[in-house]
């Protein structure tokens with residue numbers, strides 16, 4: 001299981017034209033923060049973050 005999830009659809013407009021979000025550092029270098037993506041369709045940048053593991057559902061009576 002990979003640690004970095006790759007989104008297939010924009011969560012805002014549903015488009016599939018997603019790329020890693022690139023930000024320019026103070027020294028001018030371009031970097032892509034982990035889990036950040038941008039949609040070229042609606043021009044939104046967003047991040048994906050795992051919040052934690054869920055407990056396995058238990059059967060309740």
Ligand SMILES: [Zn+2]
Pocket residue numbers: 010011012013014015039040041042043044
């Ligand atoms: Zn979008």
